[in-house]
Amino acid sequence: MNLSTDTCYQALLARDARYDGRFFTCVTSTGIYCRPICPAQTPKHEHCRFVASAAAAQEAGYRPCLRCRPESAPDSPAWAGTSTTVKRALRLIDEGALDDDGVEALADRLGLGSRQLRRLFQRHVGASPLAVAQTRRVLLAKQLLHETGLPLADVALASGFGSVRRFNEVFRKLFGRAPGTLRGHQGGAAQAPALTLCLPYRPPYDWQAMLAFLARRAIPGLERIDGECYHRLFRVGEAVGSVSVHHVSDAKALQASIRLPDLAVLPGVIARLRRLFDLQADPEAIRQGLGRDPALAVLVERRPGLRVPGGWDPFEVAVRAILGQQVSVDAATRLAGRLVERLGERVAGQEEAGLGRLFPAPERFTFDEIRALGMPGARATALVRLAATYREQPQLFDRRLHLDDTVVHLCTLPGIGEWTAHYIAMRGLQESDAFLPTDVALQRALAEQGRRPTPPELLTRAEAWRPWRAYAVMHLWQADMATTMARPREERGDAALA
Incomplete structure (x- = not known):
């Protein structure tokens, strides 16, 4: 953890919300760990131990506070920018990678040994991968107990516990009581519609x-x-x-x-x-990183809460990106609509909400079907080959150790160049440093005296924006869109492709 104990304690005294999720306070006199904003009486400094994650606190034997509810804290950015491997592992754990398989399988998926993975977790998170997975289950279960009326058996299942017995054992060990006593919502009824x-x-x-x-x-x-x-x-x-x-x-x-x-x-x-x-974005860190460039500092000050929209899954993002090549956003959306209407599985019972189709599974992508949408042959071939490769390699879109490796890997796929690869990395893989130096909208937004920067010039300038270049893209797209919409309609171009 990069914060000193004095800084943490001052934040605790002030109940400073800026530090919420950046650290947790383990109180040695009570055996409880809390968020910095906890409304309980502040413990003495000598009774406080500060850790970077809830998992580190629970692995050390502390139990979550029932007043400040650590499960309600924003995701901790403590390890952001320190270890790409750890970030990839955390993402897989969030998706349930350790619910069925062990640390060895997770390490193998990441391309390293299990001992090395454990060392990285101790260094960057302060806890083992298994402790992180266990904490995820406990905090999600605790949130479900507080916020929903799900029966206890459903809470156990939904939070990743293998059995109700294991669920009860963990909660009795951690809290000294049965899970049902922690309810903040009346439970035991049938499952609600939502x-x-x-x-x-x-x-x-x-x-x-x-x-x-x-x-x-x-x-x-x-x-x-x-x-x-x-x-x-x-x-x-x-x-x-x-x-x-x-x-x-x-x-x-x-x-x-x-x-x-x-x-x-x-x-x-x-x-x-x-x-x-x-x-998971940390607006303050992004502000400090991009604020070193005067032009970006103005944009960030104008929209400090701007985020990078992700996608439901990387395959969907990749398909959308290929559909959007060399056409406007509106045209790409119309193409995607025809694709979903023609190939997407119909779902009954959603008509009232205006919904009714799933995004097409890779198995539905055939050349004849894609060509029937009015797609150029080369682009139809790219989509079909992308879907076929994804069927054969379900881990096709796993993050590599470095962004450059991810981009090189994606560029080996048919129909995907560097711009598209970075776009997939930015939206599909949540790579905060993905960047689009050839993007016309970015070049327009940074033009000076009518001269747009070249891609090499833009890359050189963007070195100072690392590791937040994807957020710079969003700010520059917003700035270009505002300028474009201010021009007469006949002079407007499209502010950003895909």
Whole structure:
């Protein structure tokens, strides 16, 4: 952890919300760990031990505070920018990689030994991979107990515990009581039509910009923006579900209403929503990183809560990116709509919400079907070969150790050049440093006295923006869009492709 104990204690005394999620306080006199904003009486300095993650606190034997609810803290950015391997591992753990398999299988997937993986976790997170997975289960279960009326057996299943017995054992050991006594919502009733959860973020959050970006790219039948709410259908494994998301500014969270027949895949759904809405971003770190460039400092000051919109999964993002090559955003969205209408599986019972189709599975991509959409032959071939490769290699879109390796790997796929590869990395893999130096909108936004920077010049300038170049892309796209919309209609170009 990069914060001194004195800094942490001063933040604790002030209940400074800027540090929420950056560290947790382990109180040796009570055996409890808390968020910096905990309303309880502040313990003495000598009774405080500060750690970088909830997992480190629980592995050290401390139990979560029932007042400040550590599960409600925004995701900790303590390890951001320190270890790409750890970030990849954390993402896989969030998706349930350790619910069925062990650390050895996770390490093998990451391309290193299990001992090396454990050493990296101790260095960057302060806890073992298994402790991180266990903490994820406990905190999700605790959130479900507080915020929903799910029966206890369903809470155990939805949070990744292998059995109700194991669920009860962990909670009795950690809290000294049965899970049912922690309820903040009356339970025991039949499952509600929708499971509603709060997904916290680190403020500020520009919800209007996020909605506007997604609305312009919303595929009819698959997703819809209704006023201030985002809706979509999805498939995770064999489970088909739907989700509606809206902003709750007072709670500094997005509220997601999830309809899901198989609660075992809930952790994976939550992980996808966090990536889609970029809930792990640290606006203060981004502000400091981009603020070194005077032009960007002005843009960040104007929209400090701007995020990088993600995608539901990398394959979908890759298909959308190829559809958007050399056409406008609106044209790409129309193509995607025809693709979903023709190849997407129909889902009954969603007509009232204006939804009814899933994004097509890779198996549905055939050359004749894609060509029938009015697609050029080369692009149709690229989509078909991409889908075939993904069917053969389910881990095709796993992050590599470095962004450059990821881009090189993606560029080996047919129809994917460097711009498209970085776009997939930015939106599909949440690579915060992905960058698009050949993007015309970026060049327009940084033009000086009518001269646009060349791609090499833009790359050189962007070195100072690392590791937040993807956020610079979003700020420059927003600036270019504002300038474009201010011009007469006949002079407008498209502000950003794909």
